[in-house]
Amino acid sequence: MQATVRADETSVFPRFLDLAYPNIERGEGVWLETSDGQRILDASSGGAMVACLGHGVSxxxxxxxxxxxxxxxxxxxxxxxxxxxxxxxxxxxxxxxxxxxxxxxxxxxxxxxxxxxxxxxxxxxxxxxxxxxxxxxxxxxxxxxxxxxxxxxxxxxxxxxxxxxxxxxxxxxxxxxxxxxxxxxxxxxxxxxxxxxxxxxxxxxxxxxxxxxxxxxxxxxxxxxxxxxxxxxxxxxxxxxxxxxxxxxxxxxxxxxxxxxxxxxxxxxxxxxxxxxxxxxxxxxxxxxxxxxxxxxxxxxxxxxxxxxxxxxxxxxxxxxxxxHKLVDRVRERGPELKAQLAAALKESNMVGEVRGRGFLLGISLVDPRDGKSFLPHELDAATLVDDIAFERGLLVSSTHSTPDGFAGDEVLLAPAYTSTDDELEEMVERFSDTLEAVENAVKKKL
Ligand SMILES: Cc1ncc(COP(=O)(O)O)c(C=O)c1O
Structure with missing residues (x-):
């Protein structure tokens, strides 16, 4: 099967009709693999906070x-x-x-x-x-x-x-x-x-x-x-x-x-x-x-x-x-360090309002880098930008753009599998910090 599928090439009724969807062929642990062999580090348990044991547990x-x-x-x-x-x-x-x-x-x-x-x-x-x-x-x-x-x-x-x-x-x-x-x-x-x-x-x-x-x-x-x-x-x-x-x-x-x-x-x-x-x-x-x-x-x-x-x-x-595997203990014990690692990696960013964490549920509130506190302008849709740029770097995260409702702005969520190793968690933090740097550069050009 081809590596990406567009709406005009399929009988499937896709969620976004203007998107080319990559085809995931298999998964193992926190890695997803596309049909053209690209490996994606899954930092959000399949994208919807579901696959908490990782993929392919026989x-x-x-x-x-x-x-x-x-x-x-x-x-x-x-x-x-x-x-x-x-x-x-x-x-x-x-x-x-x-x-x-x-x-x-x-x-x-x-x-x-x-x-x-x-x-x-x-x-x-x-x-x-x-x-x-x-x-x-x-x-x-x-x-x-x-x-x-x-x-x-x-x-x-x-x-x-x-x-x-x-x-x-x-x-x-x-x-x-x-x-x-x-x-x-x-x-x-x-x-x-x-x-x-x-x-x-x-x-x-x-x-x-x-x-x-x-x-x-x-x-x-x-x-x-x-x-x-x-x-x-x-x-x-x-x-x-x-x-x-x-x-x-x-x-x-x-x-x-x-x-x-x-x-x-x-x-x-x-x-x-x-x-x-x-x-x-x-x-x-x-x-x-x-x-x-x-x-x-x-x-x-x-x-x-x-x-x-x-x-x-x-x-x-x-x-x-x-x-x-005592995974609930692992999540409780490792969670605070994961949050600290993420906060440390993002501390130079002017676009991060807050880094929150509870166990293996982590959230990053994005803010306007011009004042470090307002929501980013709605039309930028920074959440989509984050997900897209992360994907280009082989990382799956899940972001929400709820600025129009007025209560929260763009929010990024990381929810790794409970089974993620220390090395994998570090790699997720590193790839995410690279992603956010690229997003910030892109956003600054548009502001
Ligand atoms: C907090 C919460 N409640 C309910 C749901 C709905 O679950 P489902 O998509 O399985 O119907 C979701 C889905 O993401 C959720 O995040």
Whole structure:
């Protein structure tokens, strides 16, 4: 097959119709290889923070093959299966504050399920007026209409689909720039609760540590304490989207384990299947489950692949691998040094506002080099420039351009596989620092 494919050369409906897509033929560890033999260092776990064990781990592939030979699929509606039962037990064993697990195939499905679970929890307890969801703007929770509505990003993500969005409420996010203490976000939350009528609110939905939107940022403790007070007072539930941060990415099984707050419902995803199968899950605490058990005794939603034997067997093999190689410890212990190495390599740059890190989730906020603090002009689309120039240097990173929404500018995310060696991490830092130098030179010419 040819090395790159353009839209006019394929039957595939590509995401960007004006882009030539390189063809990746194989992967091993943190290296991807194109069909013309180019090697790319993968600093973002396949580009979407998924492949946390690296590529080509044969024991995961073998576990998938064994399960597929035995039985790959049947519908959860009628039966259960050993991999689903065992995987649920294992997940609860690692996250014991949660009581139940419902599997899904991806992050958007899991998040929609969480919204519906929160609603059913209230409905079954007789609080039928509770349906509204409040979430911080400047987030990403998925691309289905329900999850797109959770992100408050009117200009960058929801356009031109805003007409389809449910009337959720949004608060401006707490960010280091706009609300360093978390107090403003709490005031906004009070305003939103008042506007909605607090007894109509079903859930507050957020990422405890932000992934793509503001990588590795978490609001200060004051915000979490204030959120807990309001949950207690008004009776809504809190859902954490840990599709990216869950299963070790930030150096603990959940990001929630690093902040002073216990959510009622949590979604996990990417690291659970590690890129070897589509797999995600919704976890809930006992009181959420009990409301349904004592109420309608039914949670009537399901997708075709939820809890099927094949993805769950892969999830078990992934967990075996993470635990046997003590990868969560490795991420927790190595993360701070990785952040320090990155910050040191970027310290001469006038375009870096902040370097953040939690485990193997790292974020770099880009700023206008003319004053070292403003967002870069929207029309430059520096995020795309970073990804393109990194790719030319054989490096895969993932950047977000959310300047139009006004809460954050261009953000670069690095999320290496937990299995990356010290040498590979150093190489990622080096290639990224070269990339940013080239981006800065290109940007300065355009300013
Ligand atoms: C924080 C977060 N939530 C949800 C999703 C949606 O997951 P999916 O693309 O699997 O539907 C993503 C995807 O990147 C994400 O980063």
């Amino acid at each position: 024991e995961i592939a073998e576990a998938a093959a064994r399960q597929a030979e035995q039985i790959a699929y049947f519908y959860n509606h009628h039966f259960t299966n050993r991999p689903q039962e065992e995987l649920a037990d294992r997940v609860i064993g690692l996250i014991p504050e949660m009581a139940r697990v419902k599997f899904a195939s991806g992050g958007s499905e899991a998040n929609e399920t969480a919204v519906r679970l929160a609603r059913t929890y209230h409905f079954d307890r007789g609080h039928r007026q509770r349906w509204r969801v409040i979430s911080p703007a400047q987030a990403y929770h998925g691309s289905t209409l329900g999850t797109l509505a959770l992100s408050g990003r009117r200009r960058s993500l929801q356009h031109p689909y805003a007409e389809y969005m449910p009337a959720y409420l949004h608060i401006p996010p707490s960010t280091p720039r706009l609300d360093p203490t978390g107090e403003k976000a709490l005031e906004e939350l009070d305003r939103a609760l008042k506007e909605a009528g607090p007894d109509t609110v079903s859930a507050f939905f957020c990422e405890p540590i932000s992934a793509a939107a503001l990588p590795a940022y978490s609001p200060p403790d004051r915000f979490w304490h204030g959120l807990a007070e309001r949950r207690e007072k008004y009776g809504f539930v809190v859902c954490f989207d840990e599709i990216v941060t869950g299963m070790g990415r930030v150096g603990s099984w959940l990001a929630a384990h690093q902040i002073p707050f216990e959510p009622d419902i949590v979604t996990i995803g990417k690291g659970l299947g590690a890129g070897y199968t589509p797999l995600a899950a919704v976890l809930c605490r006992e009181h959420v489950y009990d409301a349904l058990a004592e109420g309608s005794a039914e949670f009537d939603l399901g997708h075709t692949w939820d809890g099927a034997p094949l993805p769950c067997a892969v999830g078990l093999a992934v967990l075996d691998y993470i635990e046997r």
